[in-house]
Amino acid sequence: MASLVLSSLCFTSQKPCSFTSSLRFSFGVLAGSRSAAPLTVGFRPVKRRNGRIRVSVYSRASPLVFRDLDADDFRHPLDKQNTLILKAIPGLNELGRALLAGTVTEQIMLLENIGTSVLVSKDQLPELHKMMIEAAGILNIESPDLYVRQSPVPNAYTLAISGKKPFVVIHTSLVELLTLNELQAVLAHELGHLKCDHGVWLTFANLLTLGAYTVPGLGAFLAQTLEEQLFRWLRAAELTCDRAALLVAQDPKVVISVLMKLAGGCPSMADQLNVDAFLEQARSYDKASSSPVGNAQTRQLSHPLPVLRAREIDEWSRSNEYRSLLKRATQMNVVEK
Numbered sequence: 001m002a003s004l005v006l007s008s009l010c011f012t013s014q015k016p017c018s019f020t021s022s023l024r025f026s027f028g029v030l031a032g033s034r035s036a037a038p039l040t041v042g043f044r045p046v047k048r049r050n051g052r053i054r055v056s057v058y059s060r061a062s063p064l065v066f067r068d069l070d071a072d073d074f075r076h077p078l079d080k081q082n083t084l085i086l087k088a089i090p091g092l093n094e095l096g097r098a099l100l101a102g103t104v105t106e107q108i109m110l111l112e113n114i115g116t117s118v119l120v121s122k123d124q125l126p127e128l129h130k131m132m133i134e135a136a137g138i139l140n141i142e143s144p145d146l147y148v149r150q151s152p153v154p155n156a157y158t159l160a161i162s163g164k165k166p167f168v169v170i171h172t173s174l175v176e177l178l179t180l181n182e183l184q185a186v187l188a189h190e191l192g193h194l195k196c197d198h199g200v201w202l203t204f205a206n207l208l209t210l211g212a213y214t215v216p217g218l219g220a221f222l223a224q225t226l227e228e229q230l231f232r233w234l235r236a237a238e239l240t241c242d243r244a245a246l247l248v249a250q251d252p253k254v255v256i257s258v259l260m261k262l263a264g265g266c267p268s269m270a271d272q273l274n275v276d277a278f279l280e281q282a283r284s285y286d287k288a289s290s291s292p293v294g295n296a297q298t299r300q301l302s303h304p305l306p307v308l309r310a311r312e313i314d315e316w317s318r319s320n321e322y323r324s325l326l327k328r329a330t331q332m333n334v335v336e337k
């Protein structure tokens with residue numbers, strides 16, 4: 001993120017990080033405050049016909065759709081708490097929206113993406129297009145544009161540019177790593193950032209941190225404190241978007257499998273990975289990390305650790321809150337798909 005990347009924020013206690021009003025949200029897994037390991041999406045070729053590589057066709061049972069879904073229906077409690085704190089700061093909303101006015105940087109980023117990626121549509125990579133339209137319909141949100149970009153680094157991210165339609169970018173390597181259902185869960189995670197208006201609040205959080213450096217004497221101390229609060233909010237926002245992924249996948253093992261593959265998966269060994277074993281690993285991490293060392297390890301991460309995200313989504317999938325949402329949902333019609 002010179003647009004702001006959730007998986008690799010560059011704030012330090014020495015000097016502020018430059019930023020623009022274009023916001024970039026990455027579905028990273030081990031993103032720290034200095035470096036990132038974001039997620040990628042790619043197609044898995046299944047057979048060659050007439051000299052052309054064919055990809056598997058996306059198909060799933062008619063999913064449940066949430067007609068009246070509001071962001072707060074699935075927002076993580078820590079996300080709610082920190083968002084309310086930001087909303088309570090006088091004048092921050094107006095200031096942030098003023099800074100979100102169109103900039104040259106935004107135009108450069110938009111043009112670069114159009115010029116170097118493939119825009120998905122009903123006539124271009126139609127299975128991906130169908131998956132995005134379906135995921136947006138399930139979450140009751142307008143579908144953003146979707147681009148596929150060539151990259152060996154598995155990643156997916158969202159850019160919200162003021163005055164223009166937001167768009168999601170997925171890297172080809174992520175497509176190679178994931179199944180189609182898992183890939184749709186990633187798209188849903190990115191839609192969760194848009195549904196919850198995380199772009200605006202991420203800008204506000206950065207304004208707080210950057211502004212702290214101007215306070216004589218106390219600037220560095222305040223900035224360090226705000227940085228820790230910012231990362232707490234970012235980690236909570238990721239947990240919220242994992243819930244959005246579950247609402248679309250409607251199977252916790254699909255979401256957990258994505259996290260597991262991001263932590264240590266590759267296409268050649270994907271069929272040997274075990275979701276239940278990964279959850280057991282998460283429980284063992286809880287026991288091992290109940291110490292100051294464990295707390296220090298996670299404090300400077302912009303994304304929660306993959307095992308902790310897996311545990312969170314497993315627990316939420318068995319909660320009354322999630323079950324209540326499913327009871328409110330209706331079956332998606334074939335025509336809508």
